[in-house]
Amino acid sequence: MTDTARLHPITPGTQPALAELEAKIVAKRGKVTPLYQYLLNSPDMAQGWEEFTRAVRQRNSLPGDLRELVILRVAVLNRAPYEFDAHVPFALKEGLAAHKVDAVKEATLSPAFSELEHVVLELTDTMTRDIEVPDALFARIHEHFQGQALLDLCITIGAYNMVSRVLVALHIGH
Incomplete structure (x- = not known):
């Protein structure tokens, strides 16, 4: 276990029973990331996590x-911070301006954000x-999002609350 992590990570390749799952993770992600090394402690959860978070990130409207x-x-x-640092490259690749990546760290919402970004934040x-x-806030959201887009927005927020709360509770990436 690392100095502060509350769970032992599973080193890829050390447990034959996990070989197939590890291969699926590598095929989808390129490697078994540190987060997935912890998730491998529960193979069914690791597989479900991969499928769900992949849908949120890659099949989202x-x-x-x-x-x-x-x-x-x-x-x-x-x-x-582990989650933040992991997603900065994705954010930049998706076209989020670097000054907005910095501004999202502030306690109050910056005028750098558009009206749409502001209401989403x-x-x-x-x-x-x-x-x-x-x-009143929902009515403002509903001006921009309905149906699938509304659901995808709420699921994205909820899903990444799940991700970050597991990371923080287990001290992963501290």
Whole structure:
């Protein structure tokens, strides 16, 4: 175990029973990342996690820059630097400007964000901190998102709250 991690990571290639799952992870991600080394402690959860988070990131109707902005904000709010650092390259690749990556770290929402980004970040903050979304905020969100896009936005916020909370609880990446 690392100095602060609360669970032992599984070193890839050390447990024959995990070989098939590790191969699937490598095929989808290129390697068994540090997070997945911890997730391998529960093979069924690791497989489900991979499928779910992959759907959230790669089969999502949200524009990539907006999706990654949400993920970065959740990581900031939940004090999950591992998640933040892991997603900065994705955010930049999806076209999120570097100054917005920096601005998402601030406690108050920056004027650097567009009106759409601002309302999405307000929803992210509310769902992460308070859970319940007031009707007035939801009405503003609904001006921009309906149907699948609305659901994808809420699932992205919820999913990355799950990710960051597991990382923080287990001290992964500290």
